[in-house]
Amino acid sequence: MSVSGKTAAIIGGGVIGGAWAARFLLNGWDVRLFDPDAEAERKMAEVLGNARHALPMLYETALPAEGTLSHVETIADAVTGVDWIQESVPERLDLKHKVFAEIEAATGVQTPIGSSTSGFKPSELGEGAVNPGRIFVAHPFNPVYLLPLIEVVPGPGADLGVIEKAEGLLRSVGCYPLRVRAEIDAHIADRFLEAVWREALWLVKDGIATTEEIDNAIRYGFGLRWAQMGLFETYRIAGGESGMAHFIAQFGPCLEWPWTKLMDVPELTDDLVKQIADQSDAQSGALSIRELERLRDNNLVAMMRALKGQGAAVGKLIAEHEGTLAKPAADGALVRSVDRIVPVDWTDYNGHMNESRYGQVFSDAADAMMKLVGADTAYIDSGKSYFTVDSRIRYLNETLAGQRIHVDSQVLEGKGKKYRVFHRMKNEAGEELATGEQLMIHVDLTTRSSSVPEASVLENLEALAAAHARLPQPDPSEVL
Known part of the structure; x- marks a missing residue:
């Protein structure tokens, strides 16, 4: 059984279905995948490879142990006894109805059935169903294993009990369920995308811009603003100190000007299709689709991690999800204070983790050791903490982006104001990459002077130090 104890059924393993499967698997769920495509296993393996590379880099701690993927022969084999069902078959209503009928014949009435559809409304999906109330739209965005938005349309x-259960399950795997208030064609996000797509087609057809120039206008300009503020918050700032009302008063009249052609669609003639395809090939054809996916994922990870550092937008969501992941425990053994993937934004021009990030790893290890004895956020908010006053790092081997690393920490001294910890950083093969040692002193944050910890923290620290004193100690050449 998976670490989470939960199983998802994925019906259709294409670009979207495969990425759904990866999102669940990497969050500790077991997954049963049904797809009659003879290439389904190969395609799923490639999508999962990209997901394994990218998703763990968002977090400062390890994701749960990966669930088990099973390729099954029938829909009934996939859905029987599972906790979540995601339909991601092609956008044909008759096919979806056939799939839902097979699902309903093999499952209970409380199992959520989400559809990845971008084109159909839930009332259309539920036509002819025995229990249409549990069939809903769960529309994701590619890559599903990285982008958290799921438009939930009942x-x-x-x-509503099934819908709320579904939203809770989505949050548990790091997604952001956005409840859409009413049925509407194309839901919310795709309506924006369609408007931009229509205008882009006209700009190409009329010879105003190439595909690359249009992409550059987005990625060097408003796309960066939208990534962290969306539309209305961006325009609120554009209104200056007077805010949104001033923006609308100033720019509202522009809406009556004939700037765009959003109500019309250019005819997609063979010549226009060839023009767009040729420009796209010239723009991106040097890279394979898998290489483009890897580039996309690396860029998304770096941007999402930057937002995480600011506690903003999607970064806040990642940090909240990270808070639900496993934490170190004090059991008398060495403490696994760090367990994570090295992200792409930690590497330098040599392709390996730079020196400052070794310090980051050991700083994170020290934070974990502080929390272990009770010097957590609440303790710091009360006006007490530990400050590092001396440290040493030994760099032993290269550490590369995408590697899983862990740190085992041992308390060398823990009494009074002193908290001295020794860390060993290793890769999955057990190869030692670096060691670190830190001497921390307890301080009163009001006076900024050393002080004795609260009794409960000191008791925890002394107990942990006594337990670790019975373990093999570092060689004298390794310590300060």
Whole structure:
């Protein structure tokens, strides 16, 4: 059984279905995948490879142990007894109805059935279903294993208990369920995308811009603003000190000007299709689709991690999800104070982790050791903490982006104001990459002077130090 004890059924293992499977697997769920495509296993393996590379880099701690992927022969084999069902078959309503009928024949009425559809409403999906109230739209964005937004659209007569259960399950795997208030064609996000797509087609057809120039206008300009503030918050700032009302008063009249052609669509003639395809090939054809996916994922990881550092937008969501992941425990053995993947933004021009990030790893290890004895956020907010006053790092081997690393920490001294810890950083093969040692002194944050910890923290520290004193000690050449 998976670490989470939960299983998801994925019906359809294409670009979207495969990425759904990866999101669940890497969050500790077991996954049963049904896809009649003879290439399904190969395609799923490639998508999962990209997901394994990218998703763990968002976090400062390890994700749960990966669940088990099973390729099954029938829909019934996939859905029987599972906790979540995600339908991601092609956008044909008759096919979806056939799939839902097979699902309902093999499952209970409380199992959520989400559809990845971007084109159909839940009332259309539920036509002819025995229990249409548990069929809803769960529309993701590619890559599903990285981008957290899921548009959740309940239909008329929806079972709100099932919908709320589904939203809780989505949050548990790091997603952001956005409840759409009413059925509407293309839901919310795709309506924006369609508007931008229409205008882009006209700009190419009319010879105003190439595909690359349009992409550059987005990625060097408003796309960066949208990534962390969205539309309305961006325009609120554009209104200056007077805010949104001033922005609308100033720029609202522009909406009556004939700037765009959003109500019309250019005819997609063979010539226009060839023009767009040729420009796209010239722009990106030097890279394979898998190489483009890897580039996309690396860029997304770096941007999302930057937002995480600011506690903003998607970064806040990642930090909240990270807070639900496993934490170190004090059991008398060495403490696994860090267990994580090295992210792409930690590497330098040599392709390996730079010196400052070794310090980051050991700083994170020290934070974990502080929390272990009770010097956590609440303790710091009360006006007490530990400051590092001396440290040493020994660099022993290269550490590369995408590697899983861990740190085992041992208390060398823990009494009074002193908290001295020794760390060993290793890769999955057990090869030692670096060691670190830190001497921390307890301080009163009001006076900024050394002080004795609170009794409960000191008791925890002394107990941990006594337990670690019975373990093999570092060689004298390794310590300060």
